Amino acid sequence: MVPTKKSIVWKYFETIDEKSARCKLCQKIVKTAGNTSNTMAHIKNVHKAVYLEVFKSNNSAAVIKHSNSGSSDSFSTTSKQDTITISESYLNEHQLSPSTSTSSSMDCSEILTHNTQTDQKMDYDKVLSLKRQRSIESSFGEIHAYTSTGDKTKRINNAIMFMICRDNQPFSLVENEGFKNLLKVTVPHYKIPSRTSVTRWIDEKYDALSTVMKNKLCCVENLTLTSDIWSDLQMRSYLGVTAHFGIGIEFHVVTLGVYHLDERHTSEYIAQTLTKTYEEWGFNTDKVTAVVTDNAANMVKAVEIAFGKKKHIPCFAHTLNLVAQHVLAIPELQEILTKAKSVVTFFKQSCVASDELRKSIQADTKLIQDVPTRWNSTYYMIARFLDLRNAVSEILIRHKTAPPMLTGMELTILTSLLNVLQPLEAATKEISGDKYCSSSKIIPLVHCMISKLKNLVIEESLIKDVQKRTLTEINKRMGAIEQVSALAIATILDPRFKKLHFEDAMACANAVIKIKEMIKKNQQDESTVESDSDNSDKISLSSDLWSDHHKLVQRNWKTNNTNESLSDELSLYLRTPVSRFNENPLEVWADYKIQFPTLYNVAFKYLTMVASSVPSERLFSKAAQVLTQQRSRLQAKRVNKILFLQSLEKKYWDL
Secondary structure: OOOOOOOHHHHHEEEEEOOEEEEOOOOOEEEOOOOOHHHHHHHHHHOHHHHHHHHHHOOOOOEEOOOOOOOOOOOOOOOOOOEEEEEHHHHHHOOOOOOOOOOOOOOHHHHHOOOHHHHHOOOOOOEEEEEOOOOHHHHHHHHHHOOOOOHHHHHHHHHHHHHHHHOOOOHHHHHOHHHHHHHHHHOOOOOOOOHHHHHHHHHHHHHHHHHHHHHHHHHOOOEEEEEEEEEOOOOOEEEEEEEEEEEOOEEEEEEEEEEEEOOOOOHHHHHHHHHHHHHHOOOOHHHEEEEEEOOOHHHHHHHHHHHOHHHEEEOHHHHHHHHHHHHHOOHHHHHHHHHHHHHHHHHHHOHHHHHHHHHHHOOOOOOOOOEOOEHHHHHHHHHHHHHOHHHHHHHHHHOOOOOOOOOHHHHHHHHHHHHHHHHHHHHHHHHOOOOOOOHHHHHHHHHHHHHHHHOOOOOOHHHHHHHHHHHHHHHHHHOOHHHOHHHHHHHHOOOOOOOOOOOOHHHHHHHHHHHHHHHHHHHHHHHHHHHHHHHHHHHHHOOOOOHHHHHHHHHHHHHHHHHHHHHHHHHHHHHOOOOOOOOOHHHHHHHHOOOOHHHHHHHHHHHOOOOOOHHHHHHHHHHHHHOOHHHOOOOHHHHHHHHHHHHOOHHHHOO
16 A cells, blocks of 8 residues: 655644644644644644745745846745745746645645646746744844844934024924824834933034034134124024135035123124133134124124234125115105005005916915115016016906006116116025135126126116216225225235236236245245255254355255246246136136146135125025024024034034
8 A cells, every 4th residue: 555645744743742732943833633633734824935835845936036147026034034936827827735634635746746837837026025033143133232222213303403504493392193193104213302302412412513623623724703693582682603615616605603692782892702712712803814703893893803903894785785775775766766666566456366376377376575685686676576467467456455566667767677687686695605616706707796786788877877876885885896805815815817807907916926925935934844954964064165065056046046936937827728617616626736836725615715795694594494483492502503513514413
């Protein structure tokens, strides 16, 4: 009699009695009742990898191992878990059936010895991926990563702090129901911190990153500071200070502080705050190339007290603002502007008129209301009003309470006014950046503005008066701009401009003389390092009769060599072709560094200056987003820390 085949599933089970067996893999007791239904189901559901090994041991073609040369679309791999893929079509057609006591049932071994011809017809395009069970070590490692000292917890904590500072989120964000639900779904093992913990972490982050920035500022040779004063919703005054410097061919900016001013804004008190700033950050006034503020008397005097008179540079954007405001104050022009403002105000206060305007132009474009403290807002109001004048006129006619529309002559005057104000608006935009060289652009911009205004062809008498007054104001406030040595030096050492835009030959010559003096001073500082070689020469020449002669020759050679190199570097640079306008001057000087090593240091010092205090004003715009009505109780020190962390690049947060 042929012995009955024994199912391969018994290889993984140990018989306890007639009705139960123990799994050798997980030690679980499974009821058998004399057949393999439960045992096979246990292997299939709990030990899937072993279940697939059953096919491998019987030379089944249904098992497909992942190959490194295989297509990434047909196979899936993981870095931490092995994956075995099996044809889905085969599993659907050939389910592994348990053995029973009836003769009609198909035994497991019969399935494993299936005809190979059937295997060849399998659909290999459909692949079912089954992962191995996670090991105990990896499971505990995953749990440990979410403990208070785990790597994933630290990264999530850092990401939460970054989001709060960069996106102006309140500390109570971690207590919001939606935020908690988000983390519960994405990282269920993560323990959400409290508001107090987040506050403490931000203080610690500020201490760590401010130390990093202090060390970085110590290595920087030249700094430019900008400063301005601002008041919040509760009329608390703050002094903002930003630092600007260059590293390589890149411009960098960092917020040094937003300090609460609790006394009268006298020049002495502001100077004390500025002094406190550079002492706190560990650099002295020698590193400060310039301090840019507005033209307020107390700010100018404060800079003179703290840094010296020669280091103050008036904000070019603020000066342009004064020019434009004085021009727009002409009474006849104010009447037309007031009429246009009333129309804009009507549309701002009437939902019906605003809806009709959107339907008429089939867009969400709306009229712009001007702001008294920003002249360019008036420019944008006029430009938008002229663009929508046809639709606005049609709507005003249909409303009885609407203000009168501007006449054709008044619209023509506003059109001509835009042509006069356009050079000022373009210059304001050009000078307001902090990631490119702006100090060398002031003198060329003034020259180009005057040239553009003079070449305008204007017919209206009122706009001719505006043009004349604009030129007068520019000459009054910026006529001596070439006499500012720092700006003149920056312009000459910018390969894009050099001497092209100088109208005052004497101012240009003075700037060239100062550049030569700085080159000479740098060379003298470098020559002191060679004192050891001079001493060795003295020893060798001391016993020679002609030793005094040799010393005189040596000194004369050094003097001539210094004067020649000084003349050569500057003269050769000025004879080189002017660079293209869209080039970064720091990149050009990186190429010139080998040819003009001494002049490079002077150029880098002045080209990394900024020409406006817009970065400080932009800082207060960010502060207004932090000090909202919901966060009005934030202390000044906390605001200072948040704005500092907000100003840092993402790479510092990953330290």
